Amino acid sequence: MPYEHLRVIRDEPVNRRKKPRFPGFPKPADTRQHGRALQASLARVVAATEEPEPGFDERRLLRINVVEGFRPEDLEAIPGLTVVSQEGRDVALLFSSEAALALVDQRLSTLARDGTVTRGDLLLAIRGFDSWRAEDRMGTALVQLGLSEPHESIVDVELWPLDSSRERVAMLVAFEAFLTLQRMPILDRLNQPSLLMFKLRVSAQQLTALLNYRDVRLVDLPAQFGFGIDVFQVDVNELPAVQPVPEGAPGICVLDTGLAAAHPLLGPAVGDTANFVERGEATVDTDGHGTRVAGLALYGSITECMRDGFQPTLRLFAGKVFGNDGRDQTRFVEKAVDEAVRYFHETYRCKVFCLAYGDRNKIYDGRHIRGLAYTLDRLSRDLDVLFVVPTGNLLDHDLPDDALEDYPGYLMQAAYRLLDPATAVNAITVGGLAEFEQDHDAQRYPERLETSPLARRNQPSPFTRVGPSIAGAIKPEFVAYGGNMAHHHLRRRRTTQRLGVISTSSRFAEGRLFDDAPGTSFAAPQVANLAATVLRYLPHASANTIRAVLGAHSRMPGEADTLLGENDAAKLALCGYGRIDSRHLFESADGAVTLLGEDAIATDHHHFYELLLPDDFWHGRRRTREVSVALAYCPDVKTTRIGYRAVKLSFNMVEADNLEQVTGWFNSNRVEAARKLQEASTRVTVTATARSKGTLQCATWTFKASGTRRLFIVVTRKDEIWYLHPEVPEPYALAVTFRDLENLEANLYVQVRQRVQQREQARIRARG
Template sequence: MDYEHLTLGREEPLTDRHRQQDKRPRFKPADPRAHGAALAGRLGQARQRATEEDIGGFDDRKLLKIRLRAGDKSVPPFDAIPGVEIVSQEDESIVLAFATDEGLGEFESRLATLARDGVVTRKELFYVIEDFDHWTPQDRTGAALREQGFPATQTFMLDVELWPQERQDKRQEMVRAFLDWLHAQGIERLDDIQQPSLVMVRVRCNRAQAEQILHHRDVRTGDLPPRLGVAIQLLHTDINQFPQIDPPSDDAPAIAVLDSGLTRGHSLLGAAVGDAQGYLAPHRSSDDTAPHWHGTFVGGLALYGNVHSGIQQGQFVPQLRLFSGKVFEDDGQDQTEFVEKAVEEAVRDLHAQYGCRVFNLSYGDLNKVYDGRHVRGLAYTLDWLTRELGVLFVVPAGNLLSSQLPADTRASYPDYLFEGHARLLDPATSLNALTVGGLSLNEATRNAQRHPNTIEDHVLARAEQPFPLTRSGPSASGAIKPDVVAHAGNIALRRTGGGTDHAGLGVVSLNGGFALGPAFKEDIGTSYAAPQVAHQAARLLAEVPNASPSLLRALIGAHARWPQACEALLNPGNNAEGRDKLLRLVGYGRVDDAALFRSLDHTVTLLAEERVGNDQHHFFELPLPESFWDGGRRTREVTVALAYSPAVRTTRLDYRRTKLWFHLVTAGSLDEVTQAYRRNREEGMGERANGRWLPNDTRKNGTLQVSRWRFKQALANGHKVFVVVTRQDSPWSDGRDGDEPYAVAVVLADREQANAQLYAQVRAALQARAQARARARIGGRG
């Protein structure tokens, strides 16, 4: 039997979190006078270089690079000095600031005082400074441009990011001045986007003009535009064997695929497609006549989840309504419009017109390998759209190219996946999206299938091990990414001739060019892992129609598990290094949908959506019946997942405005727990470590946090189990967000108990608790 998931109510006691005092020792230089004199000299040099080397700017302020002393990660309040405005924190030790002549004069005056007297007003601001410099062309050179150099063509496209401006009038003034400067230099502007924390202009220029751009004061980075690659192998399957599909019901959940378009004439798609629109200028159409290879392939997986299974079963039954937004081309040609702009327009349109709440975006920019610093670009766009519109994005981790494999690939697998060049691609770093990495699928190439008695191509991965071209996390501040994994195919090293092959090893889906070929195709890549998870998320809306994107993520995370093949490969001996590698490649694991959509007699999912204020705790008592603990030693599991979608800012290393985390604790009563977390009790209660999968320090940096506890026997002294959710805002928060929404999913599992009736018993416990609360409210009014 299966049942609808149950709602978990929060306990009424609410306590404030004690704000911990900053106990770091204040640094004082051994010789303050010498420190002040040295900084004064460095400031003068930086000011001179900025004057001589920087060009342009929407005002006459100088851009200063302030290098902080090692160990000081937070941004000191330099903007307390008149005429100084903090622009961005670029890494743990570098702060950028705009400074007027007045501000520079104030800096110089205070440093002169420090050099003369050894003391100065706000001396801690100057003690923490190690050096002054200016933002150089090398600093402005993006990762892809640094690695590949300028294109050899006479002119080429460049993506130019300007310094974010929170005030709209300043942002508009800056962009207007920069566009005027481009025109004066003869540089062609192709597109621009203006968001509070992301301002970009795409240009066409020559080498000399590009070098001028890298000297412009208002330029944060210049980099090569996105690079896409799609390779598809034929899979011959006769479509005539399948019955005609019936359209999904009008109230079926919607899923939107933001991709290269959709060939809606495919017989396994047409009846399920609600609409297909184009969002690329100048042709705002989906161009139905073109064979949209990539978009149709992804769309088939988003609609059906497992196309291969449908072929085997001999039927396809769509349970979702499919919508398509064309936001990029799959022809490998340069695209003059920012994909960020097309994505935003498509999401707003499809959300407003059709109520689409789950969006698959199988896109990865090979020119934006995550450098461990800021989240920006498309990932930032997805993060703030998630929060503003209440939608869920599902994106791939990205793929390595076959040409990036090491010479000793066979011996190096999977170690090469942890190297710098194998890190996540934009937008996989998005904290509020679900990022999906790849698992291998098949192990026999076409050659091996044709010649089963001979040693043919050597596959790199065994089934359920990491896909050999997947990319690794983490994201900003060590956030676990990818969140989960799904099948992405496999690759093999050819026995003869060298190179790689994936024929017979790929994921199967629909062929956009079916008019000239078969109805199905095969391909590999995390682009095809993502829509499988997006399909699961959208199907959840049929069971939990009002679920927020945070609750969808929490449900997905709570039902994910590390594949045994991955554990055996990466975590021998269950050590911390192996655990870190698993998290970087497979996140929380592969989603097990056996009890994802509906609870079972032995596996019960509890749901909660709440809002919490800053520096507060919320408490949940888990309704574990006596039968959960009865019966001696056996494995019982409690899995907890927390998800939220905070406001973000690209100019701070502390990218999230709000931070939430949870602890699972055991105690004799709710009162014992709440007393431990009351104000002036910094330690709260220690989280239960016995039987725990992932500690809080490992999981808390992301906006999806999951851990699991295994209990072999009943708790001592009749103790109960509680989940405590805590909120702490980042120092740069202005407090204007109010209460922060979040979602919790808890999975209780007692799979080893024969004839378990856990669901019925948990439901009865929740009903009894609700009745007791109702009586208490009535008694209170009396």
Template sequence: MDYEHLRFDRENPLTERHPRQYRGGYRPDDPKAYGTTLGRRFSQVRQRELTTDLDGFDNRKLLKLRLHSGDKSVPNFEAIPGVEIVSQEDEAVVLVFTTEEGLNQFESRLSTLARDGVVTRKELLYAIEDFDNWTAEDRRGVALRNEGLPNNDLFMLDVELWPQERQDKREELIAAFSRWLRDLGAEQLDIIIQPSLLMVRIRCNHEQVNQLLRYRDVRTVDLPPRLGVSIGLISTDVNQFPPINPPPDGVPSIAVLDSGLTPGHTLLGEAVGDVQGYLEPQRSPDDTAPDWHGTFVGGLALYGDIHTRIQQGEFVPQLRLFSGKVFEDDGHDQTEFVEKAVETAVLDIYEQYGCRVFNLSYGDLNKVYDGRHVRGLAYTLDRLTRELGVLFVVPTGNLSLQDLPENPIDTYPDYLFSDEVRLLDPATALNALTVGGLSTFEATRETQRYPNTIEDYVFARSGQPFPLTRCGPSVNNAIKPDVIEHAGNLALMRDGGRVRYSGLGIVSLNGGFATGVPFAEDIGTSYAAPQVAHKAAKLLAEVPNANPNLLRALLGAHARWPQPCVDLINPRDNSVGRDKLLRLIGYGQVDETALYRSLNDTVTLLAEEHIDNDRHHFFELPMPESFWSRGRREREITVALAYSPVVRTTRLDYRSSKLWFTLVAASSLEEVTRAFRRNREEGMGERSNNRWLPNDTRKTGTLQVSRWKFIQPLSNGNKIFVVVTRQDSPWSLERDAQEPYSLAITLADRENAEAELYVQARDALQSRVQTRARAIV
């Protein structure tokens, strides 16, 4: 039997967490000599800035502070009059705007330190290892550094400006930059103005780029997006299917933001709610080729595993599908920012139809994550998730076939960990669900045709990482991808060594179905993402009011590392192997067995709460006595926490709020709360026996999952508690606001053939509610 997942509440005690303060790190042995050296460097940089940088929208100067390594917290440099922190680019680099007063303050304090060895707020100066300028080389984006400028006389570039917290300052900066572009003779094509993202797409020449790279308000200059989407389409030989019945009223909906949809496909039919375009200028449907990529992705979002549907011989839509065209899949440059088209589409589809799950199978090959700040589209998705309460599902992106190493089979999977194979924007988005690739089949079409000969050499075995998947982590080492799904496989031909994948791909709907072929085959993480989005949308049928945090927590709690991946990387007793697996496959593949409904032997507990800064929440798990009975066998507890904090691209932390959970065993709630009271920095140590992932590994992301196995009952009749803690970053503007979060906790007793875990856990929760009610009376 299956059952509705159980809701449960936290316990009443709340405790404060001791706020962490910056106490300074580096201490020079000779403060006077340190002040003299630092003062000399400051004078050199100050003079150089006057002669190299072009002025911005006001008369402040941009100063790069290089910090001593080892301390990720940023000192409060804004305590110095006339100094404003602009951005933290990495652990060692902080950018500040300074007025003339601020420059003089720096110079005066350094002179005092050099003379007396003592100065007010000396820890601020001790934190600085060096002063420098934000140079033209610093302003070059990753793609521009790697590929250089186009050879054309005129070309497009994306210019990111320094974000401004105040709206009037944002508008003033943009207006000044637009005037400067006109005077320069460059053409402004599009613009994005968001609280932590200012971007301008321009058309310019080589000489104008040299000026751009010196303009004070420019953060980065980079090449515009280069899509890593469809690698190729191969039709599969399957029969036509009869028209489908429309889905019932009230089913959940899913939106595909892609290159468009061909709604006339027989297997889409009345399951499509609406198809809209969000690009300017709009093209007539008669002027466009079939929407191959969008239709392929849309089929997977609507049906999930189409290969299995074909084998079963029926297609029954359980979701309503919406389509928003936000990019062209025609290889031509797009003058409009995809960030703008995505935001317009999401707002429109959300407001008109209440859609809460959006798939965006998009990856910008010109924005390979370089370990610094999160780029434009990822930030946009993180912000919209928070503001609207919607879930975005995105792929990690694909490695290009031409970028494979010389001997890819011999070096698989090691080549997947190189810097060139890191995540593509928007896969770094912390509040979105990022999906990596898993290999599916092992026999190419030629191998199937000639089963007695060796025709091809496959890269990966079934269940191992997809040979073109990209790896994490994201900002601040957050685990990405979150989960994985089937994306296809690759093989080398026996003769000639050419790469091919016919017979190894994912099957979905063919946008060019008018040719008489309704299905097509392709490979890529673009097709892994909609399969996960399909599962997320189906969850809404069982948990109708689930917010994106709860959806992510549920998917994370039911994810598992595929055994072939574990055997390949071998993480046992090896933190290096474990970290490699996390970079490639995250928390693993989502198992649907008990995802939507609880079972007799697998129970899922759900909680949704709001927590204040520097506080703890306590949850006692309803553990029936039978869970610990009958001696040695494997029992399992999985905890998943998800939240969607406010984000800022100008801070290395990126998250304004930091939440994490701790699982502990204790005799009573009172014992736990005493340990987590104020001034106790660590609380109780987390249970580490048979723990999957430690806190330090999982807590940097906004989806955090770990699992505990219990072979024997707990000693001394101890109980299990989960403690949720919040501590905001010092720069957070949300410190006084409550932070919403969701928990999904699974209790599994699969080796007990007589398990009645669901009924017993439900009864324990009902008894707890009655006890609390009597206490109130």
């Protein structure tokens, strides 16, 4: 019997987090020698850059290599040093005046002579000085591919997004004057709080000038979006009856190549379409990708609907933000996405957006988050919306010749990392799973053994890209069906025919209502469909709550678990938290109960929750029981700090005798002891260290032995030093599910509901 999900209730008190004492950075064995080495390093940099690079003022851009964990803001204690960015865990970039360089040199002389100096802790944490060179400003695609045309190519130029509004304006004025002098046409501009970009047309000679301009952070090739690998058409002769969309149905918005809105399976659900490419075009989908994505976003699984009938329960919206023909290179897709999201959110209150493509020219290299991902992170927080994006695809020529034998090992290569915007920490990223194993030839000639699938059903798609994102954040969070590949032994080539995902076709007027295509682009809308469907049951849910409830119902597919064995890093990089189980996603049942809660936590505080599990959950014969916890939040972000997230929330689940024991552990900084007590005593799917690196954190604990336990969840917040608003409570959502997997007579829901009601009544009485 289905029931509405219950509330999870926070316990009192709310306690401040006791900060651990900082042990300090390791000191060099010989401080005098360290001072001499640093002084020589600084002298080499100054000598090599006697003529400072052009910029909006006279300061030098100085690269300072520091010990890992050092806060670059501390260097601003030296007058004349201004932090520009942190480009790695041990690299800080600063603007430095000549007076500041002289002061640093003077202090290094003192350190070299005496072994001590004023603010010597700063100098001892520095490993060396260097300059920021032209090669440091080259993006991955530019390094690998070079300019497409030596005399006239389009490039994306990222400037340092300075915090000072006065300096930012001065930098923009100076840079545009530089472009005019160099005769580089400006095609588009993008100005966001932590992202400042220009799209330019340049020659090889002009590119050299750009790469030696001090205020340029990065130059790279423009977006090249990857939509799929191959397409196979499926004929359908009879049109299933389409039921009308229910009144008040939540919306789902697809941002893609447009939409064939007259498709007989999509048309009845379409609310609005709009074009944001600015070419005077209609919103029609000439590519076909947007229509395929829309069918999956609306229905979830076309193959199931072909069997059970088409019943749209969502209202479909579509924004054309990319034309997929190369002509839109003159405009930033970030701007089109920003405009589209604001339009559909403000006009129709859309909360779930599917952006099903990835930029092949922006493979994540472990450095800062790039333009589109940052745009999604910022919009997610500003508007309380949820984006669902794919990991991106490998093309056939990316795969090794021995892919059949080397699968899935080859997927873990650094070159196969995520594509922008899959790195966005506040969005949901989806990887691919194989659904079908027989390709076109294997189905036509079943007696022959000419082809072999690279992956088996529910194993990672052979072309799915891998995480993690910045600072090790788990990406993708989820997986869904994205397609498969097969190796043809006689022809010595790979094929995807009849191994992709079936969806609606833009060529329906030719009699083809459906087509088939492989790619993680078609995995993402399946998850977006589930996210939007949550709003049918929880119409006022925040984006955090949607993410949390999806996470609490995710499980690693058994086939993928077996394939990857004990390689936990590969499991997280390929599958994240797994595939979403929709059986009890929207409503609880007698033996599967979900509790949801939202709150906001102050900096350096703990929140405590006791899980009100009934005795029946623990007692009885030895059997498998699961408790899953998911935490979701949407922090402010900054591209110029390695600590990209302004706020870091985390949770631990611990077993204790009472609430006082739990608060004692966390208030006396014995968190590790409490964490090990719970995570060592049962099988946990994702450790606290691994999950805490992302903004969606999920874990499942498995219990088999009988015996009553008291379980508590502890949510903790700490902030980055650069965050300007630590006084603002950070909102978060919590979802907890527990399931009795082997007791068919379980009747947990009524007992839990009764306990929740008793706790609420007791709290009301206590408040008097």
